[in-house]
Amino acid sequence: MGDPESATFYDQHPFDWVPSDVPEKIESVVSRPLVELIRSLDVNSLVLDIGCGPGRVLGFLKRRGIRCIGLDRSRVSLGLAIKRYDRPGAVGDNLHLPFADGTADVVISDGVIHHTEDPLTAFTENFRILKPGGRMYLAVYKPNGRYPRLYKFPGGLIRDALMREWSKPFVTVFFQVPYYAIHFVRSGGKRTWSGARNLFYDYFVTPRVAFLPRRTIEEWCEKQQARIIRYDENRGQNVHSFLVAKEQQTQGRHDPAKVVVQERLIQEKRETA
Numbered sequence: 001m002g003d004p005e006s007a008t009f010y011d012q013h014p015f016d017w018v019p020s021d022v023p024e025k026i027e028s029v030v031s032r033p034l035v036e037l038i039r040s041l042d043v044n045s046l047v048l049d050i051g052c053g054p055g056r057v058l059g060f061l062k063r064r065g066i067r068c069i070g071l072d073r074s075r076v077s078l079g080l081a082i083k084r085y086d087r088p089g090a091v092g093d094n095l096h097l098p099f100a101d102g103t104a105d106v107v108i109s110d111g112v113i114h115h116t117e118d119p120l121t122a123f124t125e126n127f128r129i130l131k132p133g134g135r136m137y138l139a140v141y142k143p144n145g146r147y148p149r150l151y152k153f154p155g156g157l158i159r160d161a162l163m164r165e166w167s168k169p170f171v172t173v174f175f176q177v178p179y180y181a182i183h184f185v186r187s188g189g190k191r192t193w194s195g196a197r198n199l200f201y202d203y204f205v206t207p208r209v210a211f212l213p214r215r216t217i218e219e220w221c222e223k224q225q226a227r228i229i230r231y232d233e234n235r236g237q238n239v240h241s242f243l244v245a246k247e248q249q250t251q252g253r254h255d256p257a258k259v260v261v262q263e264r265l266i267q268e269k270r271e272t273a
């Protein structure tokens with residue numbers, strides 16, 4: 001089960017930064033590979049947005065008339081999504097999803113599994129609910145770039161300071177205000193104080209973060225009937241993304257002997273790397 005600490009975190013600080021009343025250009029708030037995937041979908045496709053937050057992507061799916069359901073561990077975030085976009089939703093944990101095997105044509109996991117206590121189980125569970133022939137969009141934090149260092153420092157200092165009443169104002173003055181100023185300018189004046197504050201909390205304060213290399217995701221896929229059909233390094237940004245296809249059932253894919261061979265090959269690759 002998810003731990004209450006993280007659940008409380010996104011209840012208190014939902015990932016809410018896209019104004020729902022003044023729509024921004026979709027490409028400025030949703031990654032290009034995800035926009036392209038959604039634009040390619042038939043309206044009869046069923047999309048499950050797992051860890052949907054306040055519904056940034058559900059809103060776009062709704063505008064395109066695509067059937068979609070949101071799920072999030074944070075009741076507050078899911079409540080905002082349902083209120084804004086009037087799509088069905090469920091409070092739940094991506095380690096135990098309340099959907100049958102092969103339910104969805106598309107599963108979206110955008111910036112979610114790196115916040116769970118067991119990213120591999122979350123990936124496997126998200127993949128389980130995908131139909132054979134379906135596709136999964138997965139975006140996770142990269143281990144390189146500046147974010148892992150920033151999460152450590154000044155992130156560690158910020159998390160520490162927020163634990164004491166007397167030091168909280170220092171975080172506001174020395175970190176949140178400059179962060180807001182940068183976002184305000186970069187967004188051309190669109191980012192609000194509360195939107196920037198929520199981004200700030202997600203960036204520096206979120207209690208659990210995993211940085212997942214490309215190779216790790218490739219290994220996860222090799223162990224399943226999963227094929228990466230698109231990889232986006234997203235240079236200069238914190239996350240990289242994978243478009244993963246679930247192969248149609250083919251005979252012999254689950255042969256345990258093949259799995260052993262596959263695992264040995266992965267091990268050999270690691271040793272020669």
Ligand SMILES: C[S@@+](CC[C@H](N)C(=O)[O-])C[C@H]1O[C@@H](n2cnc3c(N)ncnc32)[C@H](O)[C@@H]1O
Pocket residue numbers: 002006010011015050051052053054055056057071072073074077092093094095109110111112115116117202
């Ligand atoms: C950074 S936000 C991303 C939200 C949304 N996917 C987006 O891109 O706008 C991470 C979200 O994952 C949710 N989350 C974290 N752990 C989860 C879990 N184990 N099961 C379901 N949702 C989870 C959080 O509540 C939060 O809303």
